Amino acid sequence: KAGVTQTPRYLIKTRGQQVTLSCSPISGHRSVSWYQQTPGQGLQFLFEYFSETQRNKGNFPGRFSGRQFSNSRSEMNVSTLELGDSALYLCASSLGAGSGGPETQYFGPGTRLLVL
Amino acid sequence: GDSVTQMEGPVTLSEEAFLTINCTYTATGYPSLFWYVQYPGEGLQLLLKATKADDKGSNKGFEATYRKETTSFHLEKGSVQVSDSAVYFCALKSGGTSYGKLTFGQGTILTVHP
Numbered sequence: 697k698a699g700v701t702q703t704p705r706y707l708i709k710t711r712g713q714q715v716t717l718s719c720s721p722i723s724g725h726r727s728v729s730w731y732q733q734t735p736g737q738g739l740q741f742l743f744e745y746f747s748e749t750q751r752n753k754g755n756f757p758g759r760f761s762g763r764q765f766s767n768s769r770s771e772m773n774v775s776t777l778e779l780g781d782s783a784l785y786l787c788a789s790s791l792g793a794g795s796g797g798p799e800t801q802y803f804g805p806g807t808r809l810l811v812l
Numbered sequence: 813g814d815s816v817t818q819m820e821g822p823v824t825l826s827e828e829a830f831l832t833i834n835c836t837y838t839a840t841g842y843p844s845l846f847w848y849v850q851y852p853g854e855g856l857q858l859l860l861k862a863t864k865a866d867d868k869g870s871n872k873g874f875e876a877t878y879r880k881e882t883t884s885f886h887l888e889k890g891s892v893q894v895s896d897s898a899v900y901f902c903a904l905k906s907g908g909t910s911y912g913k914l915t916f917g918q919g920t921i922l923t924v925h926p
Contacts, residue, residue: 729912731914739901741913754913
């Protein structure tokens with residue numbers, strides 16, 4: 697079974713631009729979560745989608761948004777990029793059946809975004 | 813809110829040494845606990861997990877026991893290898909409406925020398 701895939705793997709943008717990242721979950725998984733990883737803040741939860749609905753959201757500004765399609769693929773968008781948005785963006789998928797249960801999240805390799 | 817605290821790194825060991833990485837947590841209710849590992853240039857891989865008090869998760873020689881009385885989930889391995897060099901993250905998922913949210917510790921860099 698194919699793992700979680702993320703595209704693109706690397707991205708360079710300039711301040712003020714916007715960017716869209718894509719995540720394809722493991723087949724059969726309906727939940728997709730997004731995380732930002734930086735050296736200073738570590739791994740921080742952005743949001744989670746299940747069946748095309750956002751179920752949970754972290755403490756990020758409204759410039760960060762996401763969506764999920766009927767095939768469970770997800771995209772996240774960052775508008776008006778800032779230097780501090782440079783990070784590794786990871787998505788993770790899971791079956792999504794439970795709420796806070798012990799369901800394992802499987803991570804993709806990430807998209808490394810550099811904002812100049 | 814939920815939080816996870818890991819021991820400060822980096823940790824440097826010789827091959828075949830014993831490894832302990834401490835992890836303590838704060839959470840409401842009864843969280844599930846996880847250890848993830850990240851190799852250079854890659855995403856996170858689940859190493860092991862435990863879903864209730866006194867559960868022991870184990871995988872590839874690594875072990876961790878869910879200790880509710882001390883709110884801890886320390887990672888141990890009896891004999892490390894060079895290939896274990898990576899960043900290790902302790903994480904929790906609370907119950908209720910936490911859904912797909914994992915709360916991570918800051919990560920511990922492990923370097924194993926031959």
